Amino acid sequence: MKTEVAVIGGGPAGLSAAIEAAEYGVEVALIDENKKAGGQLFKQIHKFFGSGEHRAGVRGIDIGNELLEKSNKLGINLFLDTIVWGIFEDHKIGISTKNKSDLIEAKKIIIATGAYENTITFHGWTLPGVVGAGAAQTIMNVYRVKPGNRVLMVGSGNVGLIITYQMLQAGIEVVGMVEFLPEIGGYLVHAAKIIREGVPIYTSSTILRAEGNESVEEAVIARVDDDGTSISDSAEVLDVDTICIAVGLRPRTKLSEMIGCKMKYLPDLGGFVPQHDKNMETSVKDFYIAGDLSGVEEASTALEEGKLAGISVAESLNYIKEDEAIKKKNEILNRLNDLRLGPFGRMRKDAKKELMKDVN
Amino acid sequence: MQNIRIYKHPILGELKKQKKVNIFVDGEKIEAYEGEPIAAALIASGKKVFYRTPKRNEPRGYYCAIGVCSDCIMIVNDRPNIRTCVTPVEDGMKVETQIGKGRWEGIE
Numbered sequence: 182m183k184t185e186v187a188v189i190g191g192g193p194a195g196l197s198a199a200i201e202a203a204e205y206g207v208e209v210a211l212i213d214e215n216k217k218a219g220g221q222l223f224k225q226i227h228k229f230f231g232s233g234e235h236r237a238g239v240r241g242i243d244i245g246n247e248l249l250e251k252s253n254k255l256g257i258n259l260f261l262d263t264i265v266w267g268i269f270e271d272h273k274i275g276i277s278t279k280n281k282s283d284l285i286e287a288k289k290i291i292i293a294t295g296a297y298e299n300t301i302t303f304h305g306w307t308l309p310g311v312v313g314a315g316a317a318q319t320i321m322n323v324y325r326v327k328p329g330n331r332v333l334m335v336g337s338g339n340v341g342l343i344i345t346y347q348m349l350q351a352g353i354e355v356v357g358m359v360e361f362l363p364e365i366g367g368y369l370v371h372a373a374k375i376i377r378e379g380v381p382i383y384t385s386s387t388i389l390r391a392e393g394n395e396s397v398e399e400a401v402i403a404r405v406d407d408d409g410t411s412i413s414d415s416a417e418v419l420d421v422d423t424i425c426i427a428v429g430l431r432p433r434t435k436l437s438e439m440i441g442c443k444m445k446y447l448p449d450l451g452g453f454v455p456q457h458d459k460n461m462e463t464s465v466k467d468f469y470i471a472g473d474l475s476g477v478e479e480a481s482t483a484l485e486e487g488k489l490a491g492i493s494v495a496e497s498l499n500y501i502k503e504d505e506a507i508k509k510k511n512e513i514l515n516r517l518n519d520l521r522l523g524p525f526g527r528m529r530k531d532a533k534k535e536l537m538k539d540v541n
Numbered sequence: 542m543q544n545i546r547i548y549k550h551p552i553l554g555e556l557k558k559q560k561k562v563n564i565f566v567d568g569e570k571i572e573a574y575e576g577e578p579i580a581a582a583l584i585a586s587g588k589k590v591f592y593r594t595p596k597r598n599e600p601r602g603y604y605c606a607i608g609v610c611s612d613c614i615m616i617v618n619d620r621p622n623i624r625t626c627v628t629p630v631e632d633g634m635k636v637e638t639q640i641g642k643g644r645w646e647g648i649e
Contacts, residue, residue: 214608215627226552240552297609307612309589309602316606316626324581325547325556351547395600396589 184210184258186494187274187287189265189436192220193480194472194487195293196248201491203255205500210258210285212265212276218252219245220295222480224318226350227343229481230368241480260285268440272467289467289494292437293487296430296451296473301335304390310397314344314427321351329423333400334358335388339367339479341427345375356419359386359402361409387411391424400424430477437474440465443540449532450476456540460493460510461486464540469494476536478529482520489513546585562632579625579636580606580613591615591625595641615639620648 188199191213199211211218225241236244252259260276267275274285298313305311310329314336317328332353334345337360345355355375363385365372372382385405392399404415431452438444442455443464454476461469471490472483489510496506521530548556559574564582573582580603583591590600591613603613608627617623618635621643625636 216629298605307599307601309591309600312603313605313610316604319606320581320584320603321547322553324577325550325553326581326585327545327547328584350551396602 182210182283183286184208185287185498186210186289186291187212187285188291188293189274190220190293190295190472190474191215191218191259191261192293192295192472192483193222193244193248194295194474194483194490195220195291196252197484197487198291198293198469198471198491198494199257199487200248200251200255201488202495202500203252203257205492205495207495207498207500208258209255210260210287211252212260212263212274212285214262214264216262217249218259218261219249221315221318222248224315224322225480226322226347230479236481236484244480244484265436268436289469289497291461291469291471291487291490291494292455292474293470293472293483293490294433294436294474296477297433298426299429299431300426301388301428303388305392305397308391308393308397309395310393310422311391311424311426314340314425317423317425318344318347321353322347327351327353328425329421330354331356331421332423332425333388333402333419333421334425334427336360336427336429337366337372337382337384338427338429339371340430341425342367342371342375344425344427345380346371346378349375349378349380355380356421357381357383357402359388360384361387361405388424389413389416397422397424430473432474432477434474437463437468437470440468442468442470445536447476447532447536449528450478450536454536456536458537458540459514460496461490462493462540476529476533479520482517485513485517485520489517562630564630564632564634564636566636567638573630575632576629578606579615579617579623579628579630579634581626582630583625583636590638592639593641598640614643616643621645 185208188195188211199209203209222241222245228238229236263278320328332355389401389403391397400419400421403411437455444453469490471486495501562575564573571586589602592601601612604610606626608624613625614622615625616637616639
């Protein structure tokens with residue numbers, strides 16, 4: 182089949198891009214591997230940060246429902262349960278759905294495949310009971326099942342902090358959190374909530390090993406010295422059945438690499454990231470990116486970047502006049518700037534600048 | 542102690558009523574909600590080991606819960622390598638711990 186724009190990935194960035202383009206009258210197909218679009222939004226039961234125009238105070242789950250409703254109203258062609266397995270010349274996308282393959286041809290393609298969770302390896306890390314933090318969040322917030330009864334959280338970035346709090350809300354005991362660095366990684370307002378609940382955060386500490394016969398029965402943690410070596414004398418055994426790994430994310434770049442996008446290695450954005458210009462277009466003409474794929478940030482930035490990509494494709498297909506597009510894009514860029522404040526935001530802003538240098 | 546369902550939640554409210562069905566896990570009947578991922582029903586029943594690795598026979602359970610890592614693959618209705626974290630429960634389903642590589646002989 183043919184469409185004007187195909188969006189790959191229906192998380193906050195992809196949905197937002199699809200909606201924005203469709204609002205200008207563009208014909209959009211949105212492809213997602215899951216049975217429901219929305220990406221990780223439906224797991225995010227916490228309120229978003231920032232100011233009102235960044236949807237602060239609104240829960241991810243509510244934003245997700247709102248976006249799905251909008252995409253329905255706009256008649257976006259949804260391809261759910263559909264995996265993209267390749268992109269070919271002439272803008273053809275290979276898809277697989279219900280064990281059948283097909284091709285979708287689009288004039289413009291927006292890739293919004295999000296990110297993968299990082300992991301760390303330690304003795305016993307493959308045992309059942311060692312899970313990604315995202316997995317724990319999915320199991321408890323979407324499927325309403327406790328991932329475990331006594332949990333050790335590894336990593337104190339915002340993901341680790343927020344999911345720890347969500348575990349407490351779900352009635353799960355979190356026995357502690359280890360953070361390799363000397364300081365808590367995420368926002369202190371999140372940390373304060375779990376400290377108030379009595380969860381100890383062990384900084385300058387790491388997990389040494391997971392013990393257990395067929396699944397996790399114990400976790401051994403230890404302090405690390407200034408050069409990052411673990412101090413075995415300080416080892417402490419924690420009685421846990423679950424070890425949650427929250428050590429960051431990296432862009433899910435496979436499709437963008439496949440089509441030959443120029444990449445840059447920027448640790449502040451999660452590792453190798455496809456480069457893009459101010460319209461979110463990559464070094465490969467007609468291919469755009471948005472969201473965590475273009476640098477791991479937050480859902481609120483993904484929503485804005487998606488809009489930017491959506492307006493850019495609408496403009497390039499002559500659905501918006503140039504002056505209106507410029508005005509809209511500037512509004513979004515201002516909001517993105519506001520989202521990249523503070524020490525963490527500043528680092529990401531600088532890294533983004535670097536990413537956008539010499540795209541072509 | 543077995544893991545349990547979260548019936549009450551301060552943000553999400555009461556767990557809504559869903560249709561209960563039975564599935565058969567390694568021959569044992571367990572209760573599940575229709576349409577939830579097989580993995581969710583298994584975790585709720587206390588099952589931890591979903592799969593064993595081909596060479597070392599090591600146990601594996603779910604890890605990513607979003608269909609990416611393949612640690613939760615099992616034999617479902619005689620088909621091997623089914624990602625249980627993204628496959629919905631159907632009434633009467635036969636679910637078996639997968640030992641090593643899946644066997645495809647005799648499967649359509």
